[in-house]
Amino acid sequence: MKNISALERRILNRIQEDLPFTPRPWRDMADELGIEEDSLLKSVAILKKKGIVRRISAVFDxxxxxxxxxxxxxxxxxxxxxxxxxxxxxxxxxxxxxxxxxxxxxxxxxxxxxxxxxxxxxxxxxxxxxxxxxxxxxxxxxxxxxxxxxx
Known part of the structure; x- marks a missing residue:
C-alpha cells in the first residue's frame, strides 16, 4: 500500500484495537498517536473515502x-x-x-x-x-x- 503515509499506517493499526470505553474515545486514541482529535477524524474520513477503511463498527463473537x-x-x-x-x-x-x-x-x-x-x-x-x-x-x-x- 504505497499511497499510505506512516501516520495513516499507525492510525490503521490503532483503530483495529479495542476502542477506549471513555466519553471521548477518538480524542483518547489521538492522544495515544500524538495527534489532535480533529486530525485523526479527518485521516479516518480520508481512509474511508479511499476505500481503505470500509466501516468502523462493533465486532461480536x-x-x-x-x-x-x-x-x-x-x-x-x-x-x-x-x-x-x-x-x-x-x-x-x-x-x-x-x-x-x-x-x-x-x-x-x-x-x-x-x-x-x-x-x-x-x-x-x-x-x-x-x-x-x-x-x-x-x-x-x-x-x-x-x-x-x-x-
Whole structure:
C-alpha cells in the first residue's frame, strides 16, 4: 500500500484495537498517536473515502451472544453473478460476500439467531435460479486475524 503515509499506517493499526470505553474515545486514541482529535477524524474520513477503511463498527463473537455462523460457497455461472449476489445480499444475516476466481465463485458468511434460521436462509438462497450449487462450511473454531502495518 504505497499511497499510505506512516501516520495513516499507525492510525490503521490503532483503530483495529479495542476502542477506549471513555466519553471521548477518538480524542483518547489521538492522544495515544500524538495527534489532535480533529486530525485523526479527518485521516479516518480520508481512509474511508479511499476505500481503505470500509466501516468502523462493533465486532461480536456470534457464539458468545447466542448466534450461529457459517461460511457458504456458491457456484454461479458468470452471467448470473449479479442476480445471485442480489438474492444473497437481500438477507440482513449476510455479513460478508466475496467473488472468487474459482469453481465456487461466490463466498459469503451468515450469522443468525439459531441453526434453524441458517438452514431456512440457505434453502431459500439455494432455490434461486441464478445459483447452480451451494456448499456450507459451518464454523468449528474461530480464528481472529488483524492486519498490521509497518509505521
Amino acid at each position: 456470534p457464539r458468545k451472544i447466542g448466534s450461529v455462523s457459517t461460511l457458504v460457497a456458491a457456484r454461479v455461472a458468470p452471467g448470473n453473478i449479479h442476480g445471485a449476489v442480489k438474492k444473497i445480499n437481500s438477507y440482513g444475516e449476510v455479513t460478508h460476500n466475496y467473488r472468487r476466481a474459482a469453481e465456487y465463485n461466490i463466498w459469503f458468511t451468515l450469522i443468525a439467531d439459531n441453526r434453524k434460521k441458517i438452514t431456512r436462509i440457505i434453502d431459500e438462497i439455494k432455490g434461486d435460479k441464478n445459483i447452480d450449487k451451494m456448499t456450507e462450511f459451518p464454523a468449528e473454531k474461530l480464528y481472529k486475524i488483524a492486519v498490521k502495518f509497518k509505521a
